[in-house]
Amino acid sequence: MRTHRGNLNTCRYKNRAYASLRSPHQRKSGSLQCRMLFLLISPVLLSGCSANDEALPERWFSATQVEQGANIFASNCAVCHGERAQSTPDWKKVDSNGAYPAPPLDGSAHAWHHDLSVLKKTIAHGGIPLGGTMPAFADKLSEDQQVAVIAYFQNLWPDHIYRKWAERFFNQ
Numbered sequence: 001m002r003t004h005r006g007n008l009n010t011c012r013y014k015n016r017a018y019a020s021l022r023s024p025h026q027r028k029s030g031s032l033q034c035r036m037l038f039l040l041i042s043p044v045l046l047s048g049c050s051a052n053d054e055a056l057p058e059r060w061f062s063a064t065q066v067e068q069g070a071n072i073f074a075s076n077c078a079v080c081h082g083e084r085a086q087s088t089p090d091w092k093k094v095d096s097n098g099a100y101p102a103p104p105l106d107g108s109a110h111a112w113h114h115d116l117s118v119l120k121k122t123i124a125h126g127g128i129p130l131g132g133t134m135p136a137f138a139d140k141l142s143e144d145q146q147v148a149v150i151a152y153f154q155n156l157w158p159d160h161i162y163r164k165w166a167e168r169f170f171n172q
Helices: 002-021 024-047 063-076 116-125 143-155 159-169
Strands: none
Touching (some): 063 143
16 A cells, blocks of 8 residues: 555656646646647537437438328327327326327327338228227228328427337338
């Protein structure tokens, strides 16, 4: 232990001795140079720290599909899922009929956990086979219309949710 302390003190002493050989101006300008260098380099170093710097995956749908999907969603889905696919505030609680309300599709619930084929099947065949109450739309909406509805509500997903979905299903 004493040897370690002795070595540590020796190092401190040597550094102090070297520092005392420099003039006050040299010590001050060295400090200023370090600060300037830090200020110049820190934005570059910090720019790599943001999680939002990742390039977003390109969304698979077109603006036309989103526009068509918005109209179809408003006519067929909004009554249960909400005007902007937000559902109701109590969507996790059983309603007066003993069923759960329709979940949000805006990225705040579990829709992003499903790939396109599952989302298409759910729209086409409804939620009744899975124990839900959603009616089937295979006889009411064409496959293109069903895909447009998915494009609409996925367009509402925040970028970080869409990124997670794309990583899960497109980067396999």
